[in-house]
Amino acid sequence: MPFKFFSLPHLRLLNSSFMKTSSASSSRKKDLFTRVFPHKLKYQSSSSSKKLGLSILMTAGQSQLHYSSRASRNVSEGRSAKSLIEDEAELSDWVSELKSDSFKKSRLYSDSDDGHDDRRGCKSYDLKRKRKGDSDGYNKGLFDRDSGGKGRSGGEFGNRRDNVFKNGRFGGESERRSDRFSRDLNRGKGNRESFDSLRKGRKPYDNGLVSKRGGKSAALNPPRTSPDGSESYLSETRFDQCAVSPLSLKAIKDAGYEKMTVVQEATLPVILKGKDVLAKARTGTGKTVAFLLPSIEVVVKSPPVSRDQKRPPILVLVICPTRELASQASMEANKLIKYHPSIGVQVVIGGTRIGLEQKKLQARPCQILVATPGRLKDHIENTAGFATRLMGVKVLVLDEADHLLDMGFRKDIEKIIAAVPKQRQTLLFSATVPPEVRQICHVALKRDHEYINTVREGSEETHTQVQQSHLVAPLDKHFSVLYTLLKDHVADDVDYKVLVFCTTAMVTKLVADLLGELKLNVREIHSRKPQSYRTRVSDEFRKSKGLILVTSDVSARGVDYPDVTLVIQVGLPADKAQYIHRLGRTGRKGKEGQGILLLAPWEQFFLSTIKDLPISKGNLPLVDPDTKKKVDFFPFSF
Numbered sequence: 158m159p160f161k162f163f164s165l166p167h168l169r170l171l172n173s174s175f176m177k178t179s180s181a182s183s184s185r186k187k188d189l190f191t192r193v194f195p196h197k198l199k200y201q202s203s204s205s206s207k208k209l210g211l212s213i214l215m216t217a218g219q220s221q222l223h224y225s226s227r228a229s230r231n232v233s234e235g236r237s238a239k240s241l242i243e244d245e246a247e248l249s250d251w252v253s254e255l256k257s258d259s260f261k262k263s264r265l266y267s268d269s270d271d272g273h274d275d276r277r278g279c280k281s282y283d284l285k286r287k288r289k290g291d292s293d294g295y296n297k298g299l300f301d302r303d304s305g306g307k308g309r310s311g312g313e314f315g316n317r318r319d320n321v322f323k324n325g326r327f328g329g330e331s332e333r334r335s336d337r338f339s340r341d342l343n344r345g346k347g348n349r350e351s352f353d354s355l356r357k358g359r360k361p362y363d364n365g366l367v368s369k370r371g372g373k374s375a376a377l378n379p380p381r382t383s384p385d386g387s388e389s390y391l392s393e394t395r396f397d398q399c400a401v402s403p404l405s406l407k408a409i410k411d412a413g414y415e416k417m418t419v420v421q422e423a424t425l426p427v428i429l430k431g432k433d434v435l436a437k438a439r440t441g442t443g444k445t446v447a448f449l450l451p452s453i454e455v456v457v458k459s460p461p462v463s464r465d466q467k468r469p470p471i472l473v474l475v476i477c478p479t480r481e482l483a484s485q486a487s488m489e490a491n492k493l494i495k496y497h498p499s500i501g502v503q504v505v506i507g508g509t510r511i512g513l514e515q516k517k518l519q520a521r522p523c524q525i526l527v528a529t530p531g532r533l534k535d536h537i538e539n540t541a542g543f544a545t546r547l548m549g550v551k552v553l554v555l556d557e558a559d560h561l562l563d564m565g566f567r568k569d570i571e572k573i574i575a576a577v578p579k580q581r582q583t584l585l586f587s588a589t590v591p592p593e594v595r596q597i598c599h600v601a602l603k604r605d606h607e608y609i610n611t612v613r614e615g616s617e618e619t620h621t622q623v624q625q626s627h628l629v630a631p632l633d634k635h636f637s638v639l640y641t642l643l644k645d646h647v648a649d650d651v652d653y654k655v656l657v658f659c660t661t662a663m664v665t666k667l668v669a670d671l672l673g674e675l676k677l678n679v680r681e682i683h684s685r686k687p688q689s690y691r692t693r694v695s696d697e698f699r700k701s702k703g704l705i706l707v708t709s710d711v712s713a714r715g716v717d718y719p720d721v722t723l724v725i726q727v728g729l730p731a732d733k734a735q736y737i738h739r740l741g742r743t744g745r746k747g748k749e750g751q752g753i754l755l756l757a758p759w760e761q762f763f764l765s766t767i768k769d770l771p772i773s774k775g776n777l778p779l780v781d782p783d784t785k786k787k788v789d790f791f792p793f794s795f
């Protein structure tokens with residue numbers, strides 16, 4: 158991965174912070190830099206005479222941009238790809254070396270158990286491993302987008318993929334189908350059967366919410382609107398009005414849920430009938446319960462498993478793209494099965510000991526299994542009897558379906574689909590369903606599946622109660638802008654709870670360290686952290702207020718942290734969907750929130766991809782002299 162070198166104030170902070178104890182001369186530092194990045198200096202136009210800096214806040218997009226222009230200028234692709242990979246390893250060592258000067262207590266990358274323990278020997282420098290969807294985070298490059306599967310595949314290959322789908326083999330059929338859908342959508346004929354049978358007398362509305370079945374569209378009940386015009390995430394329908402078992406209802410009551418959310422109301426009757434469903438609903442509106450509850454009903458209705466059955470079937474398989482999300486879904490499932498003592502939920506995720514999972518799978522009931530793709534594949538390949546148990550799957554759920562069907566995960570997902578029976582029910586849920594996902598969902602869904610879109614046509618995919626703005630600042634000002642934004646927010650709101658998204662594990666780590674040095678209450682999560690640490694920090698952040706979580710995209714999707722007051726995205730999100738999911742960590746369950754996207758001038762092109770979202774141009778905060786002094790405190794020059 159490429160780097161760009163120029164002098165940045167925040168790097169003065171970074172490096173002096175790392176090098177506080179070092180009295181090495183600038184030429185020695187430069188030597189070190191030259192040794193570690195020999196070829197980089199070649200691309201640096203006369204920069205040896207200038208101050209050198211590593212653009213830590215440079216996003217993956219910027220890196221790619223920079224890399225491609227550089228590559229086209231000088232370097233044969235093969236050679237540069239190789240050396241870039243090596244760079245990452247070298248950089249890791251280099252930063253660790255620096256780190257040990259001032260941060261002796263902890264290592265820069267505590268990734269020793271951050272991956273498949275069954276892939277022992279996979280160390281942080283094992284960067285030549287081909288990149289793929291990385292829910293399990295074991296194969297992250299330090300500067301790879303830490304997204305759980307996007308990264309390069311979402312970038313370079315993503316375009317290729319788009320072309321394949323537009324022009325390639327699938328093109329013809331897909332376009333015909335989407336044409337048909339849009340025609341149907343315009344016709345807007347309703348043939349909806351849903352809670353109308355349960356709530357007699359209520360008519361479907363022609364309101365832009367659509368359910369499509371067999372090429373027909375139907376209106377759904379509208380969400381209620383609050384006085385300020387924002388849509389309520391709750392419907393008018395109570396859980397006890399629908400056909401779920403009394404024991405599930407009891408658990409729902411204990412969980413504090415009374416009325417269904419809009420997506421639950423729209424999908425439950427259809428799923429309970431056994432249909433395949435692709436559902437789209439805004440972030441934080443209860444999609445997890447929407448797919449878990451009817452899945453549990455399938456288990457309830459299945460014949461009980463005898464105790465001596467050697468390989469009891471897994472009946473429901475839920476796939477989530479990240480470990481945090483899988484753990485969260487399994488916790489939600491455990492809440493819902495509270496009064497079903499014979500039903501067991503288990504979770505299999507990377508970064509934990511596979512042997513332990515194997516023992517648990519053997520010893521305890523597991524009709525519902527929640528998994529990340531990588532670890533699930535490991536079990537399919539390595540756990541005795543596991544493949545046989547998967548042949549019992551009746552319901553397959555892909556949470557964050559668009560992400561799982563994206564290039565980064567697709568191969569794993571195809572293998573998993575091949576390992577479960579063809580005769581099953583499949584449920585795909587996400588807050589974003591880009592057109593290309595509509596075109597490829599037949600990989601998982603039956604032809605006559607229903608597409609249930611609870612986002613009103615013409616309305617945004619984000620929440621109106623979340624105030625969105627973007628700031629454009631030169632890259633060398635990003636850190637001071639970020640720090641000022643955080644400081645102001647902390648001063649304004651005693652109950653502050655902030656997520657700062659960075660594009661790579663490395664940047665996440667460094668930003669968290671720097672903010673910590675500046676005495677902000679900060680935690681960090683990224684794929685280079687051990688799973689035990691990730692789980693601990695995630696739990697802490699879920700329960701806390703007065704905390705800032707600096708994170709890579711491992712927290713972008715699905716993670717349900719209540720009452721997040723502000724989401725700051727530093728640098729380009731991978732795409733519009735990623736922007737929406739990151740932003741969706743605030744404004745959950747109808748609460749208010751704020752989102753800020755911080756871009757460098759040359760990243761502004763991204764704004765055109767989100768132009769249909771209500772994002773306004775914000776004013777850069779004034780960086781007060783005190784902040785400037787703090788950020789510039791450490792003189793730094795290579």
Ligand SMILES: Nc1ncnc2c1ncn2[C@@H]1O[C@H](COP(=O)(O)OP(=O)(O)OP(=O)(O)O)[C@@H](O)[C@H]1O
Pocket residue numbers: 413414415416417418421438439440441442443444445446587588714715716717741745746
């Ligand atoms: N019927 C309900 N009433 C009240 N709260 C609910 C209900 N159903 C779910 N919730 C709560 O709403 C919150 C958000 O749910 P969930 O995490 O499933 O959202 P989501 O739509 O999957 O979000 P994302 O798109 O970010 O993954 C959770 O705290 C969940 O417990």
